[in-house]
Amino acid sequence: xxxxxxxxxxxxxxxxxxDGATGPRPAARTLCEYLASxxxxxxxxxxxxxxxxxLVMGITFTVYTEGGSIDRAWPFDIVPRIIPKYEWxxxxxxxxxxxxxxxxxxxxxxxxxxxxxxxxxxxxxxxQSVNFRPQCVGINPRHGVWAHICGSDLVRxxxxxxxxxxxxxxxxxxxxxxxxxxxxxxxxxxELFEHQRIQPVDDYALRLYDMLAALSPRPGNHPTVxxxxxxxxxxxYFEHSYLAQQMGVELVEGSxxxxxxxxxVYMRTIEGLERVxxxxxxIDDLFMDPEVFxxxxxxxxxxxxxxxxxxxxxxxxxPGAGVADDKVVYAFVxxxxxYYLDQDPLIPNVPSYLCMREKDREYVLAHLKELVVKxxxxxxxxxxxxxxxxxxxxxxxxxxxxxxxPRNYMAQPTLALSTSPTLCDDRMEPRHVDLRxxxxxxxxxxxxxxxxxxxxxxxxxxxxxxSQGGGSKDTWxxxxxxx
Amino acid sequence: xxxxxxQNVYWMARQIERAEDTARLxxxxxxxxxxxxxxxxxxxLPLIFIVGAEKLFFEKDPNRLADQSNxxxxxxxxxxxxxxxxxxxxxARENLRTTRDxxxxxxxxxxxxxxxxxxxxVPTRRGRFxxxxxxxxxxxQINGLLAGAMSRTAAYDFVRLGRYLERADMTxxxxxxxxxxxxxxxxxxxxxxxxxxxxxxTQTQTQAIPEPEEQDPFESIQWMSVLKSLSAYQMYxxxxxxxxxxxxxxxxLLQDECFPxxxxxxxxxxxxxxxxxxxxxxxxxxxxxxxxxxNAAAAPTLVHEELHEFIDQLQIGLGDVHDxxxxxxxxx
Numbered sequence: 001x002x003x004x005x006x007x008x009x010x011x012x013x014x015x016x017x018x019d020g021a022t023g024p025r026p027a028a029r030t031l032c033e034y035l036a037s038x039x040x041x042x043x044x045x046x047x048x049x050x051x052x053x054x055l056v057m058g059i060t061f062t063v064y065t066e067g068g069s070i071d072r073a074w075p076f077d078i079v080p081r082i083i084p085k086y087e088w089x090x091x092x093x094x095x096x097x098x099x100x101x102x103x104x105x106x107x108x109x110x111x112x113x114x115x116x117x118x119x120x121x122x123x124x125x126x127x128q129s130v131n132f133r134p135q136c137v138g139i140n141p142r143h144g145v146w147a148h149i150c151g152s153d154l155v156r157x158x159x160x161x162x163x164x165x166x167x168x169x170x171x172x173x174x175x176x177x178x179x180x181x182x183x184x185x186x187x188x189x190x191e192l193f194e195h196q197r198i199q200p201v202d203d204y205a206l207r208l209y210d211m212l213a214a215l216s217p218r219p220g221n222h223p224t225v226x227x228x229x230x231x232x233x234x235x236x237y238f239e240h241s242y243l244a245q246q247m248g249v250e251l252v253e254g255s256x257x258x259x260x261x262x263x264x265v266y267m268r269t270i271e272g273l274e275r276v277x278x279x280x281x282x283i284d285d286l287f288m289d290p291e292v293f294x295x296x297x298x299x300x301x302x303x304x305x306x307x308x309x310x311x312x313x314x315x316x317x318x319p320g321a322g323v324a325d326d327k328v329v330y331a332f333v334x335x336x337x338x339y340y341l342d343q344d345p346l347i348p349n350v351p352s353y354l355c356m357r358e359k360d361r362e363y364v365l366a367h368l369k370e371l372v373v374k375x376x377x378x379x380x381x382x383x384x385x386x387x388x389x390x391x392x393x394x395x396x397x398x399x400x401x402x403x404x405x406p407r408n409y410m411a412q413p414t415l416a417l418s419t420s421p422t423l424c425d426d427r428m429e430p431r432h433v434d435l436r437x438x439x440x441x442x443x444x445x446x447x448x449x450x451x452x453x454x455x456x457x458x459x460x461x462x463x464x465x466x467s468q469g470g471g472s473k474d475t476w477x478x479x480x481x482x483x
Numbered sequence: 484x485x486x487x488x489x490q491n492v493y494w495m496a497r498q499i500e501r502a503e504d505t506a507r508l509x510x511x512x513x514x515x516x517x518x519x520x521x522x523x524x525x526x527x528l529p530l531i532f533i534v535g536a537e538k539l540f541f542e543k544d545p546n547r548l549a550d551q552s553n554x555x556x557x558x559x560x561x562x563x564x565x566x567x568x569x570x571x572x573x574x575a576r577e578n579l580r581t582t583r584d585x586x587x588x589x590x591x592x593x594x595x596x597x598x599x600x601x602x603x604x605v606p607t608r609r610g611r612f613x614x615x616x617x618x619x620x621x622x623x624q625i626n627g628l629l630a631g632a633m634s635r636t637a638a639y640d641f642v643r644l645g646r647y648l649e650r651a652d653m654t655x656x657x658x659x660x661x662x663x664x665x666x667x668x669x670x671x672x673x674x675x676x677x678x679x680x681x682x683x684x685t686q687t688q689t690q691a692i693p694e695p696e697e698q699d700p701f702e703s704i705q706w707m708s709v710l711k712s713l714s715a716y717q718m719y720x721x722x723x724x725x726x727x728x729x730x731x732x733x734x735x736l737l738q739d740e741c742f743p744x745x746x747x748x749x750x751x752x753x754x755x756x757x758x759x760x761x762x763x764x765x766x767x768x769x770x771x772x773x774x775x776x777x778n779a780a781a782a783p784t785l786v787h788e789e790l791h792e793f794i795d796q797l798q799i800g801l802g803d804v805h806d807x808x809x810x811x812x813x814x815x
Contacts, residue, residue, distance in 0.1 A: 231581065232580055232581045241583070241584060244584075245584055250485055251584075252485060253487065255487065256485050256486070256487050267485060268485065268486040268487070268814075269484055269485055269486055270484045270485075270486055270489050270637060270641075270760065270761065270762075270812045271484075271761045271762065272761075272762065
């Protein structure tokens with residue numbers, strides 16, 4: 001049975017490709033017609049080709065709990081998710097605005113804290129932030145930028161509005177999958193790229209390298225940039241290795257680096273010690289330097305903070321940038337944008353209830369069954385309560401957690417996340433998606449074209465994290481002008 | 484190139500070579516035993532000493548019987564023995580896992596496949612030859628893949644350093660099997676077997692066969708076995724053109740610069756690789772000194788303990804070269 005779009009229905013949700021009333025949306029028309037022209041067999045062939053490409057290219061991700069066999073093939077759906085260019089242009093401007101304001105905010109927090117003095121941001125929130133690093137106070141990273149690489153998650157509600165769901169300013173991952181998904185899709189549907197204006201994504205590694213090189217404390221010289229990984233057992237190791245390879249720089253572990261008496265960072269090579277200028281670090285703040293943070297960290301480099309503080313090495317992202325990567329701070333982002341840029345946010349936040357506010361807390365406790373409750377400082381979908389899907393025991397446990405530590409929790413209405421057609425066995429079915437674009441900030445700001453579309457492969461599921469049964473799709477920004 | 488990466492590919496290559504040569508070591512002993520007269524009982528214990536694992540072997544049970552089954556199991560599939568074939572392959576795989584990008588992906592797949600084969604096939608007595616053949620062949624495939632598809636950068640030099648150092652060392656150990664055999668047959672306690680009072684293991688293994696070596700009808704057949712186990716028979720015949728005799732074989736396997744499993748050839752390769760690398764003064768001098776020692780020896784006339792001691796010296800020299808390479812490139 002070939003695909004008949006008339007029979008595809010995503011009842012109650014906004015679908016990215018198909019308008020329930022009129023059929024395929026303009027930007028998706030070429031794709032949908034093409035897919036419908038394929039026989040069942042041809043469609044399966046494409047799917048097999050994609051799986052084979054993923055296997056051959058060795059695209060994997062790691063799951064913590066799998067013991068011996070830590071690599072798993074990356075779950076991928078061949079049907080791309082499409083966003084028209086005019087809509088993406090607006091989102092891109094909104095993301096730039098947001099990240100610019102967030103960087104100003106972080107810089108302010110580590111200096112004069114004007115935003116607190118002016119009463120826009122409560123001192124109490126900062127006081128309890130687990131990601132504020134007093135060791136970073138007074139430091140001036142180049143260009144005033146702290147979060148050089150930011151991954152902000154966008155979701156779409158029932159009515160089609162795009163919201164920012166969260167900002168990841170610590171060590172956001174997923175960009176390698178965005179790049180590899182495109183390579184796979186080009187192999188599977190080459191003819192579609194010939195006849196459409198699909199915006200390219202391939203220049204990310206070059207942009208990343210240029211941004212990192214621009215942070216070098218020794219401008220003029222050819223800077224030595226490295227990617228610092230916690231090692232093979234990290235869930236994003238594939239990405240660390242991929243990005244290092246794509247940028248043509250060394251992938252180092254903490255034990256490869258040392259800080260000498262001149263406060264410069266060196267890597268151990270067969271030629272002897274070689275000075276390192278810029279470190280794209282993919283390990284958490286607290287593991288970076290046992291002299292300053294966790295003394296038991298074997299992943300870090302003793303003296304790294306000293307080198308950074310003295311301006312001898314650039315760290316991306318800067319330690320302490322995570323202070324803005326907090327689900328309670330998130331709720332203040334619209335105010336933050338207004339305060340620093342005197343602009344209204346171009347992309348709205350999802351309405352949020354802060355449990356630290358008495359009124360909000362009462363509302364949350366009374367409506368736990370409808371809400372999604374998130375701890376302030378977790379990522380990857382861990383430690384969350386999805387009200388409508390949780391048991392009464394879980395509701396009770398979260399009510400206790402919230403009352404014990406209200407600052408640590410915020411809640412949002414359960415969003416009717418948009419769907420996108422996904423090939424399930426031999427049928428096209430709606431599955432929920434989100435989108436993670438990546439924003440690079442150095443001397444200027446660059447946003448990836450689209451981003452990584454994550455899809456909850458289980459029917460009805462809203463959880464898109466790869467560690468919890470999610471997969472991904474290629475994301476097309478299609479120029480429909482003149483169509 | 485990062486020191487850690489250099490160290491990893493060096494060890495990866497050593498461990499692949501060690502797996503291959505351990506397979507050859509077991510083959511050589513099996514063949515010798517088959518060729519010897521029925522009443523010969525020198526057996527399998529010498530292999531434990533030759534790979535330097537006597538402590539480990541008797542650690543758990545001082546009265547452990549060093550018979551065929553136990554020794555072969557120890558050398559092939561014992562995970563507690565770090566130089567067993569399975570441990571070597573597992574370690575090679577682990578070393579490469581963190582530095583996968585340095586080799587062509589097919590090489591990683593091949594190493595993975597070889598490890599999985601060795602893990603899933605614990606050989607029976609009858610299947611042993613086939614198993615060892617597969618291990619040797621798998622290791623050669625990996626070498627071939629690297630030779631055919633790996634750029635000639637420093638990483639490749641470290642692969643070769645590891646391979647040739649290990650190979651030189653293991654060739655001397657394989658020769659030691661033969662020397663142990665000779666010593667045992669000469670009726671003296673073999674230099675490589677411990678004092679019987681130490682382990683109580685060796686009484687039956689040092690029984691004399693009072694025939695003088697020169698008249699041994701099995702002599703050439705045994706040396707042929709050694710050559711064949713090192714894939715050296717054909718090359719030996721081409722180069723030496725004499726009947727297969729002990730002194731000539733020793734000279735060939737120790738001092739020939741052309742046959743790639745001969746110690747002299749391995750040392751020559753080490754020199755070639757080291758010349759490509761920065762800061763090579765110390766390790767180059769080390770190899771050069773070892774080469775001199777090797778060439779100065781009148782290997783053919785070495786017999787019995789002298790041969791064993793000479794081989795011991797070579798192994799210590801190779802250990803020194805490893806230390807020099809490690810100190811130069813891996814530490815700082």
